[in-house]
Amino acid sequence: MPLLDVDDLTTYFHTRDGVVRAVDGVSFNLERGETLGIVGESGSGKSVTCYSLMRLIPEPPGRIERGTAMFDGRDLLQMSPKELRKVRGDKISMIFQDPMTSLNPYLRISTQLIEALQMHRDIDSKAALNKAIEALEEVGIPGASKRVFSYPHEFSGGMRQRVMIAMALITEPDLLIADEPTTALDVTVQAQIMEIIKQRQNDLGTAVILVTHDLGVVAGSCDKVLVMYGGREMESGSADQIFYRPRHPYTRALQKTIPSLQEKGQELFTIPGLPPDVSKPIHGCAFHPRCPYPKIGSPEGERPQLEDIEPGHCWAACGFCDSSAPIETVLAKADDHVAEPVDGDA
Amino acid sequence: MNALIGNPQEDFLVLDEVKTHFDMGTTLLTRESKGVVKAVDGVSLTINKGEILGLVGESGCGKSTLSRTIMQLLRPTSGHIWLKGRELSAISDADIRSERINFQMIFQDPYASLNPRMTVLDTLGEAVRTRHPELKGDALRGRVAELLRTVGMNPFQMKRYPHEFSGGQRQRVAIARALAPEPELIIADEPVSALDVSIQSQILNLLKRLTRELGLTMIFISHDLSVVRYISDRIAVMYLGKIIELGDAEAIVDHPLHIYTKALMSAIPEPDPNAERNRHRIVLEGDPPSPMSPPDGCKFWPRSPVEHSEELKTVEPPLVEMQPGHWVSNCPFCVGTDHQA
Ligand SMILES: Nc1ncnc2c1ncn2[C@@H]1O[C@H](COP(=O)(O)OP(=O)(O)OP(=O)(O)O)[C@@H](O)[C@H]1O
Ligand SMILES: Nc1ncnc2c1ncn2[C@@H]1O[C@H](COP(=O)(O)OP(=O)(O)OP(=O)(O)O)[C@@H](O)[C@H]1O
Ligand SMILES: [Mg+2]
Ligand SMILES: [Mg+2]
Numbered sequence: 042m043p044l045l046d047v048d049d050l051t052t053y054f055h056t057r058d059g060v061v062r063a064v065d066g067v068s069f070n071l072e073r074g075e076t077l078g079i080v081g082e083s084g085s086g087k088s089v090t091c092y093s094l095m096r097l098i099p100e101p102p103g104r105i106e107r108g109t110a111m112f113d114g115r116d117l118l119q120m121s122p123k124e125l126r127k128v129r130g131d132k133i134s135m136i137f138q139d140p141m142t143s144l145n146p147y148l149r150i151s152t153q154l155i156e157a158l159q160m161h162r163d164i165d166s167k168a169a170l171n172k173a174i175e176a177l178e179e180v181g182i183p184g185a186s187k188r189v190f191s192y193p194h195e196f197s198g199g200m201r202q203r204v205m206i207a208m209a210l211i212t213e214p215d216l217l218i219a220d221e222p223t224t225a226l227d228v229t230v231q232a233q234i235m236e237i238i239k240q241r242q243n244d245l246g247t248a249v250i251l252v253t254h255d256l257g258v259v260a261g262s263c264d265k266v267l268v269m270y271g272g273r274e275m276e277s278g279s280a281d282q283i284f285y286r287p288r289h290p291y292t293r294a295l296q297k298t299i300p301s302l303q304e305k306g307q308e309l310f311t312i313p314g315l316p317p318d319v320s321k322p323i324h325g326c327a328f329h330p331r332c333p334y335p336k337i338g339s340p341e342g343e344r345p346q347l348e349d350i351e352p353g354h355c356w357a358a359c360g361f362c363d364s365s366a367p368i369e370t371v372l373a374k375a376d377d378h379v380a381e382p383v384d385g386d387a
Numbered sequence: 388m389n390a391l392i393g394n395p396q397e398d399f400l401v402l403d404e405v406k407t408h409f410d411m412g413t414t415l416l417t418r419e420s421k422g423v424v425k426a427v428d429g430v431s432l433t434i435n436k437g438e439i440l441g442l443v444g445e446s447g448c449g450k451s452t453l454s455r456t457i458m459q460l461l462r463p464t465s466g467h468i469w470l471k472g473r474e475l476s477a478i479s480d481a482d483i484r485s486e487r488i489n490f491q492m493i494f495q496d497p498y499a500s501l502n503p504r505m506t507v508l509d510t511l512g513e514a515v516r517t518r519h520p521e522l523k524g525d526a527l528r529g530r531v532a533e534l535l536r537t538v539g540m541n542p543f544q545m546k547r548y549p550h551e552f553s554g555g556q557r558q559r560v561a562i563a564r565a566l567a568p569e570p571e572l573i574i575a576d577e578p579v580s581a582l583d584v585s586i587q588s589q590i591l592n593l594l595k596r597l598t599r600e601l602g603l604t605m606i607f608i609s610h611d612l613s614v615v616r617y618i619s620d621r622i623a624v625m626y627l628g629k630i631i632e633l634g635d636a637e638a639i640v641d642h643p644l645h646i647y648t649k650a651l652m653s654a655i656p657e658p659d660p661n662a663e664r665n666r667h668r669i670v671l672e673g674d675p676p677s678p679m680s681p682p683d684g685c686k687f688w689p690r691s692p693v694e695h696s697e698e699l700k701t702v703e704p705p706l707v708e709m710q711p712g713h714w715v716s717n718c719p720f721c722v723g724t725d726h727q728a
Contacts, residue, residue, distance in 0.1 A: 056551070083555025083586050184677045197447040227445045227610035228654040232668070254587070255611070257656030261663035280660045298588045299658050300613045309588035309617065315541055 042114065043070040044248050045094075045216060050108035050118075052086075052093045055101060059320040063089040065272035066108075069265075073215070074242050076249040078259040078280070080295070081269030084316050087252045088138060090269075091218045093118075094250075095135050096125055112216065131161040134209035135218040136202075138252075143205055144193040150177075150204055151189045157208050176207040181233050206234060213245055220252045235262050256299055260284060265353075268292050271317040271327030274347065278354030288356040291328045293368040310372075326359040333371050334362035391633075391706060391714065393433030395469035399604055400434040400457070400572065405466035405476075406628075407449075407456045411679075422679040426452035428628030429466070431706075434606070436571075439598055441619030441636065442608045443651065445675055449628040450608045454574045457606070458492050459483050470572065488517050490572040491565040500561055501549040507535070507560055508545040514567035534563040539589045555586050562590065566597070574606045579614060591618050612655050616640040621712075624648050627686045628678055630706065634713035644715045644722050647687055685718040693720045 048068045054061040064086040071077050079087045092098050094110055094117055110117040112133070120128065129135075137143050145153060154173035158164060164172070170189070177185035180203040193201055206222060217238070223231040235258065241247045253259060259266060259280065266283040268276045268291065276289040287293045297310045314331040317323055324341050326332070338361055348358035395401045406428055411421035426449045434440050442450050455461045457468060459475055468476045470490065478486060494500040501510060511531045516522060522530060532542035538559040549557055558578065565573055575594065579587040595618055597603050609615050615622060615636070622639040624632040624647065632645045643649045650669040657663055669692075676682055676689055685704055688695040695718070704718040715722055 084553040088553065183675060184679070188677075197451060200447055203446075227443075228612060228651060228656070230446050231610070232654045232656070255656065256658035257663075260658050260660045261656050261666075284658070284660050296658070300588065300591070300611075300617045308592050311588045311592065315539065318541065 044073045044113060045250075046070040046109075046111040047094070048109045048111075050090065050093055050110060051106040052089050052098060052103060053106050054103045056320070062272050062319045062323070063103075064093060065319075065323075067267075067269070067272075067274055069267050069274075069277065071216070071248045071250065071265075073246040073248050075265065076238075076242070076251055076263045078263035078266045079250065079252045079269060080254065080256065080259060080266060081275075082295075082316050083254075084319070085269040086272040086319075087269060088220055089272075091135065091220050091250065091252060094218065095129060095133065096120070097135075127161075130157060131212050132214055133216045133218065134212065134214040136205050136209045136220060136222045138220040143208070144201060146193050149190050149192055150196075154189070154204075154208055154211060158211050161212050172211065173207075176211045177204065179210075179237060180204070180207045181230060182207075203230065203234065206237070210237075210241060213241075214247065216248045216250070217241075218250045218252075221254070222251070223253070223255070223258060231258070238262070256284075256296070268295070271323055272319055273327055273344075274357060275328065276354075276356040278350075282351070282354040286350075286354070288350055288354075288364075289328075289359070290332045290334050290362060290364045290368070292356075293364075294331075294333060297368060297372070326357065326361050328359075329361050332362050332364075333368065334364045334366075335371075336362050391433065392431045395467070395474070396472050398433050398469075399436040399438075399471060400432075401467075401469045402430055402432040402457070403467040403469075405430045405453070405456060405468060406464045407452050407461055408464045424678050425628050425681060426678055427456060427463075428678075428681070430625075430628075430630055432623065432630065432633070434604060436604055437598060437602050438621065439595070439605045439607055439619050441615035441622040442606055442625065443610065443612060443615055443622060444625035445651075446610070447675060447678065448625040449678070450625055451576055452628075453625070454492060454576050454606065454608065458487070458490060458574060460492075488568040489570055490574070491568060491570040493562055493565045493573065493575040493578040501557060501564075503549050506546050506548055507531075510560065511535070511545070511563055511567055514564045518568040534567055535560075537566065538563045538593065539586065559586070559590070562594075569601075570603070572604045572606075574608075576608045577610070578607070580609065580611065587614070594618065612640065612652060624651070627675060627681050629686060629716070630714075631686065631716040632714065633706070634710075634715075638710070638713050644709060644713070645687075645718075646691060646693070646721045685716070685721060687716075687718065687721055691721060695720045 050064055050067045052064040054063055067090060069077060081087055093105055096117065098105060105118055108118060151170060151173055154176060155166060155169040158169045158172060174185050174189050177189055182188055182200060182203060196204065209217060223234055238249060242249065251263060263280050266277065266280055267274060270291050275291045283292060287296060294312045300309055312331055317327050326345050345357040345359040347355050349355045392403050393401050407426055409424040409426060411424065413420055430453060444450055456463050463476055467474055508531055511534055512527050515527060515530050531545055535542045535545060540556065540559055562578060579590050591614065598605055607615065607618055619636045621634060622636050623630050626647055632639060632648045639648060640652060643652055653669045682689050684700040684702055685695060688700050699718055699720060704716050706714045707717040708714050
């Protein structure tokens with residue numbers, strides 16, 4: 042039995058402009074010790090997926106409409122507030138995209154770390170303080186025994202993020218949900234943090250959901266990858282499958298956008314058009330309006346069904362375009378057609 | 388080509404030995420000093436009009452503090468800053484406000500920098516009106532719509548509040564707000580870190596195009612070195628409040644001289660699982676020392692894999708121009724040796 046088994050998770054926001062279908066039927070599972078990477082464009086529902094699992098969706102306007110999320114045999118989506126408080130911050134921890142949402146600006150770091158620990162563990166304050174210092178050292182805060190008494194604003198952005206990671210790991214959770222945990226960090230600390238998380242996984246079998254837009258981090262750290270677009274799954278598989286044999290046009294286009302793979306001096310490749318407006322119903326394939334592949338048929342049909350390509354690798358099998366050719370050929374053709382004026386040096 | 392400290396009267400932005408220290412105060416009982424954080428500790432730099440300067444370095448090395456000092460959100464402890472011949476560091480607090488529409492900052496944290504009680508229209512409208520107080524009604528809305536389109540957002544979203552947006556959307560609003568007063572200098576502190584690659588590329592193309600079309604000058608801070616390499620004309624590498632290497636973007640990324648820069652470059656993750664499995668890193672020992680008690684001499688000696696001489700543990704090496712336009716903190720133990728992991 043997987044540690045976490047999410048099926049048909051669907052979370053909407055009922056706003057005055059209409060129903061925002063932030064997460065629209067997403068399924069995945071995760072074994073102990075495994076890392077799942079969730080990638081996808083801004084607004085594709087990655088954070089809302091995480092918040093839904095933690096039951097931190099503001100209700101209203103948000104509502105978890107359907108689905109199950111079995112964690113260790115129990116459905117997170119059906120738990121009572123009391124049960125949730127027990128699980129949250131103990132068995133499941135989350136590192137938020139925005140460090141300041143989980144750090145209280147008016148309390149010393151020491152107070153906050155000790156509180157996080159004492160909420161779930163029977164431990165005296167002195168021992169808790171030592172553990173807090175240890176946790177800070179582990180995430181590479183220099184002079185931890187002194188700086189543990191600082192306030193959050195006395196730390197740089199990256200250090201605050203490391204404090205959050207320390208706070209999330211201090212209870213040794215079974216599942217760590219990390220929403221862009223290294224976004225604010227420089228490469229050396231990022232490498233350190235991913236190393237700390239990996240170490241935890243080896244020692245304690247922690248499972249990790251890692252939301253990131255850095256495909257380099259995904260390549261280095263994730264066993265499995267879920268590619269989201271417009272609140273839906275476009276493709277999922279092992280890291281190797283997604284990086285070396287991407288099938289969905291969106292996954293392929295996403296890879297083309299990585300800056301390090303592009304020539305300097307040229308415009309970076311971007312996917313033309315705007316992300317879908319998820320406050321309107323999406324017919325057919327969510328990526329269709331921006332898809333560079335030749336279109337076939339009308340886009341008004343049924344939503345593409347998930348189909349297996351090889352064991353563990355599936356995609357939303359879109360029949361609205363002909364995506365048999367590699368994306369390079371398609372983009373090269375598109376360039377010939379558009380022949381937009383390239384602004385040269387004046 | 389560039390002297391480190393240019394001509395304040397002619398060059399666009401000149402920094403001369405800028406230091407920004409934070410005094411941590413004294414203890415209540417014994418009145419002992421709790422120490423001083425030397426966040427920026429002697430930075431000299433000249434930036435040309437229309438240039439994009441990338442600023443990189445580990446967390447806590449002082450990038451944000453330097454930006455805030457240039458913005459005069461923090462006043463330097465010592466040193467001088469000139470923008471277009473005006474000494475910013477000498478302008479009074481009262482006058483700096485009106486000066487500030489000429490230089491804008493995009494903050495690291497889009498959550499903290501947007502007012503949660505203002506709609507996007509209010510936020511951007513207010514920023515537009517700092518330059519064009521006469522704009523109202525439809526004309527103002529039109530300009531806001533244009534700004535939103537510029538950053539790749541849909542104008543119908545202008546009546547929304549910050550919490551109704553995703554992280555990336557909020558960051559684009561923050562970028563639009565910085566552009567609204569039509570500044571000449573933009574300091575972008577991790578402006579694309581919160582964005583996914585696709586929108587990140589749009590924003591990078593946008594920022595690059597704007598610098599070219601509007602003659603904007605930009606200081607671009609990011610820990611993502613592939614992004615910095617792409618966007619910057621030159622790159623400055625900071626360590627413990629100082630610049631330790633400065634040069635053309637390609638030179639810094641492809642032929643770094645200082646071992647610290649080399650280590651940074653080798654830590655860039657590659658979007659390729661096989662390459663990641665076989666990667667070769669120069670591993671830095673330990674953490675950066677606390678900026679409250681930086682080491683004497685070469686700032687890097689406590690972490691360097693190469694043992695330093697007593698002299699270089701006490702006497703600080705100067706920045707020298709090793710190759711035309713390529714400056715490096717000239718420590719013989721950090722520069723020039725063939726460092727292998
Ligand atoms: N409280 C809310 N009210 C209304 N809509 C919301 C709310 N929170 C999120 N949304 C919408 O839900 C969608 C998904 O947002 P989410 O934050 O999950 O995106 P994301 O994939 O995490 O993006 P990013 O990479 O930018 O963080 C977006 O369209 C967003 O505007
Ligand atoms: N208001 C303050 N009071 C005391 N110390 C501060 C203050 N602001 C920053 N510092 C310290 O100054 C140093 C430099 O911080 P700064 O925010 O400039 O780093 P940074 O290079 O921007 O890091 P990051 O990449 O993490 O954003 C850090 O050690 C930080 O803790
Ligand atoms: Mg998010
Ligand atoms: Mg910073």
